[in-house]
Every structure is written in structure tokens, then in C-alpha cells.
Amino acid sequence: MSETGNAAAESSGTIDYMTDTRPIAEGAAAPGCRKRDPIVIADNVTRRFGGINAVDVEHLEIPRHKITALIGPNGAGKTTLFNLLTGFDTPNSGKWQFEGTDLAGMSSYKVARLGMVRTFQLTKVMGKLTVMENMRLGASEQPGEKLRNALFRGIWGGREKDITDQAEGLLTKFKLDTKRDDYAASLSGGQRKLLEMARALMVRPKLVMLDEPMAGVNPALTQSLLDHIKNLKAEGMTVLFVEHDMHMVRHIADWVVVMAEGKVVAEGPPTEVMKDQAVIDAYLGAHHDVDLGAAGGVEELEEELAADDQSVVGTEDAGMIAPEAIHEGAETLRVGHNGDAGRRTGEARHREPGPGEVRDPASPPAPHSAETEKKVDE
Numbered sequence: 001m002s003e004t005g006n007a008a009a010e011s012s013g014t015i016d017y018m019t020d021t022r023p024i025a026e027g028a029a030a031p032g033c034r035k036r037d038p039i040v041i042a043d044n045v046t047r048r049f050g051g052i053n054a055v056d057v058e059h060l061e062i063p064r065h066k067i068t069a070l071i072g073p074n075g076a077g078k079t080t081l082f083n084l085l086t087g088f089d090t091p092n093s094g095k096w097q098f099e100g101t102d103l104a105g106m107s108s109y110k111v112a113r114l115g116m117v118r119t120f121q122l123t124k125v126m127g128k129l130t131v132m133e134n135m136r137l138g139a140s141e142q143p144g145e146k147l148r149n150a151l152f153r154g155i156w157g158g159r160e161k162d163i164t165d166q167a168e169g170l171l172t173k174f175k176l177d178t179k180r181d182d183y184a185a186s187l188s189g190g191q192r193k194l195l196e197m198a199r200a201l202m203v204r205p206k207l208v209m210l211d212e213p214m215a216g217v218n219p220a221l222t223q224s225l226l227d228h229i230k231n232l233k234a235e236g237m238t239v240l241f242v243e244h245d246m247h248m249v250r251h252i253a254d255w256v257v258v259m260a261e262g263k264v265v266a267e268g269p270p271t272e273v274m275k276d277q278a279v280i281d282a283y284l285g286a287h288h289d290v291d292l293g294a295a296g297g298v299e300e301l302e303e304e305l306a307a308d309d310q311s312v313v314g315t316e317d318a319g320m321i322a323p324e325a326i327h328e329g330a331e332t333l334r335v336g337h338n339g340d341a342g343r344r345t346g347e348a349r350h351r352e353p354g355p356g357e358v359r360d361p362a363s364p365p366a367p368h369s370a371e372t373e374k375k376v377d378e
């Protein structure tokens with residue numbers, strides 16, 4: 001659709017967000033650039049942990065009705081920024097608006113009520129609830145209206161039927177309806193991701209924030225997840241997702257924001273951003289001249305890394321970047337900082353419990369275990 005056609009369609013409320021080709025930024029793409037139609041505007045948001053500036057974002061705008069990927073090496077501050085924007089953490093400084101409403105200091109559930117919702121990995125407790133109970137929990141309106149209310153029928157009075165109907169509709173859409181009475185912990189990695197997304201939609205959000213939607217998802221379910229995310233946009237929602245999976249970023253993001261050491265270091269359309277020297281530097285340290293968005297670039301990087309004694313790559317344990325997987329479109333590329341790890345889907349995404357931490361039974365098990373083999377998605 002032409003730019004004028006889009007403008008006319010927008011004013012008549014019939015815009016097709018999938019074919020809207022109007023520019024996203026007002027001017028040239030650059031860190032902190034202004035957007036034509038921002039849904040979130042953040043200024044001087046900082047969060048320190050001890051001596052670390054986990055987040056130090058001067059200015060950031062998230063474009064409405066677009067899919068924006070937030071990428072960056074491990075420890076760049078992506079999750080912390082998610083937590084701050086959604087009221088799950090408190091910044092040292094800064095303010096931000098969602099659809100013109102100041103959110104600084106607002107509690108997470110109020111932020112969700114306004115229509116800005118983030119997904120969470122299923123916790124241990126949620127794993128012990130059925131799929132339907134999890135959906136009902138997603139609809140809870142106040143902090144007090146939590147587990148108990150989600151579990152016991154009758155408490156929500158008139159809302160009960162609406163909530164159940166809405167949940168049924170979403171479960172059908174996400175092909176989880178046959179699992180409605182199963183415990184969430186029994187779902188495969190991909191089905192859990194679908195449940196997390198479906199649950200977030202119970203509040204009918206305008207902005208959906210997804211934290212590593214592809215983590216732990218078997219390639220067989222990758223396309224379905226990508227389609228679901230694209231559908232959110234088609235239905236008029238804005239999507240912001242954190243992801244290490246370059247394949248996914250390249251294929252579904254309209255816009256990419258790159259963070260490193262707490263700051264936004266690059267922004268732009270995926271094809272442009274992945275050629276950006278600041279991005280390559282942030283991800284790969286000394287390994288320059290590589291286009292992460294191209295399969296050839298991945299091969300080139302792999303050769304460079306193989307020849308570099310400092311880089312742990314090329315053994316089964318370290319994992320290989322798999323260019324053939326990118327051609328197939330099913331597997332994915334994950335690049336850690338300093339080029340330390342390009343790994344296959346489902347292997348690199350698990351964060352094993354650290355010393356003193358207990359594994360969450362609701363989380364997928366460690367890679368390479370027999371249990372992993374059993375728990376793959378259908």
C-alpha cells in the first residue's frame with residue numbers, strides 16, 4: 001500500500017499493519033531516534049547494580065503497530081530494561097510513557113491493566129496449575145486476585161463466564177485447547193511459550209513484550225510461534241521482544257534496537273542493523289566484517305572462530321553455528337558476546353542453575369540429557 005493510501009486507511013480505521021510501508025523513524029535511523037508514531041517513550045532510564053550500569057538509556061521510542069526486536073550480548077541490560085518498563089523493577093532515574101501516560105513508579109499490574117504486558121517463563125507454581133488455571137490467572141485484575149481466585153470458581157461472579165470464554169478462544173487459537181486440563185509443567189517447551197503468550201493476551205494488551213520467545217522451542221514449532229507473533233501485529237498490537245535468535249530477528253522484526261553495556265548502541269531495520277559496525281563490535285568483539293544477517297556471513301564467522309584459539313567453538317559441547325540450519329529456516333543462530341557461542345536451537349538457551357540455585361522443575365531440563373530428548377515439541 002502507498003504511503004498516502006496508508007494514511008487514508010489509518011484515518012478511516014482500516015489500516016493493514018502488515019503492509020504499512022511508511023517509515024518508522026522520523027529521520028535517519030540512529031540510537032534514540034524519534035519515531036513517527038511511538039507507543040513508548042523513555043528518557044534517561046538508569047538502573048545500577050552495585051558498580052554496574054545495567055541500564056543507561058538516554059532516549060528510546062518504541063514504534064506502534066510494529067514488531068521491534070531488542071537484541072544485544074549477554075548482560076547488555078535487555079531484561080532489566082523490560083523489568084523497568086513494566087514496573088517489575090525500579091530505576092535509579094528516568095521516566096517513560098506508554099500511550100502518553102507516565103508509568104514511572106506504577107506497579108506492574110497497573111501497567112498491565114493499561115495494556116502493556118510482558119510474558120514470563122512459567123514458574124514452578126504455575127507448572128502445578130492446569131493450562132486453563134494459568135489462563136484464568138492471566139486475567140486477574142488486582143494483586144489480591146491471584147492464585148486462590150484463579151482456582152476457585154464462583155468468586156469472579158459475572159466475569160467468570162467471560163473469562164472462561166476468552167480463555168477458551170485463546171487456547172483454541174494457540175492450539176492448546178486439548179491441553180486445557182493438563183498441568184502446565186507437562187507441556188513441551190514450545191507449548192509453554194504459546195501458553196505464556198496466550199496468558200498475556202488475557203488482558204487484551206496493546207503492547208506485548210516477549211522475553212526470548214524462541215528459547216527452548218523445538219524447530220518444529222518455530223514457524224508456528226513466528227506466525228503467532230506476526231498475527232499479534234496483524235491484529236493491531238505492538239510487539240517488543242528480547243531475542244538472541246538472529247534468524248527470528250531477521251525474519252519478523254520491523255525494527256531492531258541493539259543494547260550493549262546498558263546503552264542503546266544502534267537502531268534500525270534488521271538488514272541495516274546487522275551490517276552496523278557497532279552491532280558487530282558489540283556481539284563479536286574482534287571478529288569484524290561479518291554480516292550476521294546472511295548465511296554466508298555466518299560461515300565466514302565460523303571459519304574465523306575456528307582459526308581463533310581464544311574462541312570456544314567447533315566442538316560438540318561448545319556447539320557449532322549451523323549455516324545449513326539457517327538455509328532450512330528451522331534452526332536458529334545464537335551469538336553470544338565476544339563470539340563465544342553460536343549454537344543450535346534448544347541447546348544454548350537453557351540457563352543451568354548456578355551454585356546454590358535450584359532448578360525450576362517447570363523449566364526445560366539441561367541440553368543433551370535423555371530427558372531433553374523426551375520433552376521435545378511435537
Ligand SMILES: Nc1ncnc2c1ncn2[C@@H]1O[C@H](COP(=O)(O)OP(=O)(O)OP(=O)(O)O)[C@@H](O)[C@H]1O
Binds near residue numbers: 049073076077079081
Ligand atoms: N538483580 C540483579 N542483581 C545484580 N546484578 C544484576 C541483577 N540483574 C541484572 N544484573 C546485572 O545487570 C546487567 C544486565 O543484566 P540483564 O539480565 O538485564 O542483561 P540481558 O541483556 O538481559 O542479558 P541476557 O541476554 O544474558 O539475558 C548484567 O551485568 C547483570 O549481571
